[in-house]
Each structure stands twice: as structure tokens, then as C-alpha cells.
Amino acid sequence: MHGRVFIAVSLDGFIARKDGSLDWLPGSDGASDQPAEDFGYQQFMDGIDVLVMGRHTFETVLSFGTWPYGDKRVIVLSSQLISLPDDLPVSVEVRNSSPTQLFRDLASEDLHNAYIDGGITIQRFLAAGLIDELIITRIPTLIGEGLPLFGALAQDIPLQHRETRTFENGFVQSRYAVQSAVSSD
Structure with missing residues (x-):
């Protein structure tokens, strides 16, 4: 198995405000005047077999109104028993498993x-x-405080830079290989 991450962060490293809000993220309001650029997201999703997300992220996605993943298999990790809305595809499931x-x-x-x-x-x-x-x-937005992408680490995790792309709207996207990843193939 290969674990892959595709995520946006504010310039100061936050993925959401402290309350989980994404109002600072362009397009989070569903406005139709956003550019058609998907920043490589569809190509990324085309190579994905399963999406694994936590319960809080799942609840945020549900607040979008329309389920954005179609019939793609989605596993919601939760230590709490949660029920899935009836209108979700059968490809969505809840598990309480360790990552390994x-x-x-x-x-x-x-x-x-x-x-x-x-x-x-x-x-x-x-x-x-x-x-x-x-x-x-x-x-290119500073939000000052929020939920960080990375937390405390037990040890350094070395990364190898693969590429960086810049977009006309100021977004900067970098791709890194995690050198310490354990292959589970």
C-alpha cells in the first residue's frame, strides 16, 4: 500500500481554522466564479483506490451538501460509533482501525x-x-492560528523534494517523497 496526501494549507501551515472552518480557502464557499483549474486534483484522484479520512474531516465534507467523491471507496476512521447518512453511496464505510x-x-x-x-x-x-x-x-493567506497540518513528531521525517509548481493565482504546490515510509507492498 502507498499512502498519499493531497492537501491545501494556509501560508502559515494551517489546514483549517480552530473551529474547523475553511472559509479562508478559495472555493470553499461554493462560489462559481472560481477558476476551472483543479491543481492536479482529478489526476491525483484517478490514481487512488481508496480514500481514508478521519471523522472530523468526514463531518466537514458532509457540510458541503453534495458528496464530492461519487462512488469512490471512502473509509472513515472513528473511535466513536457514527452512523452514515442514508444518501451516501454504499462505498462509504466506518472503521476503527490502526493505520497499520x-x-x-x-x-x-x-x-x-x-x-x-x-x-x-x-x-x-x-x-x-x-x-x-x-x-x-x-x-497565499495567513490565518494566524488554526489546525496545523503537522503536529509534534517522535522523530524527524526526512522528505525528498520532487517538484514545485506555481499557479497564476499565487498557489504554490510542492510534491515530496517521504524517505522514511515503510513499504507495505
């Missing part, structure tokens, strides 16, 4: 690429050595 156990289970199903989403979930998978690639898009 989840990857073992997914690999046994012959899945290869998992999109890991949500701050705490990304941090847990990084700590377990299960993230292979980080694609981070920096949004």
Missing part, C-alpha cells in the same frame, strides 16, 4: 493507493511510516 492494520487489510484486498485526508489522520499515518507522498498546496 487498515493498510494490511487494504493490501489484502489488492488495493495499492490510499488518499489519506484530515490533519490528525495524516499525522497518525505519518507517525506509522505509511505516507509515501505529500502534495501540499500553499494558499
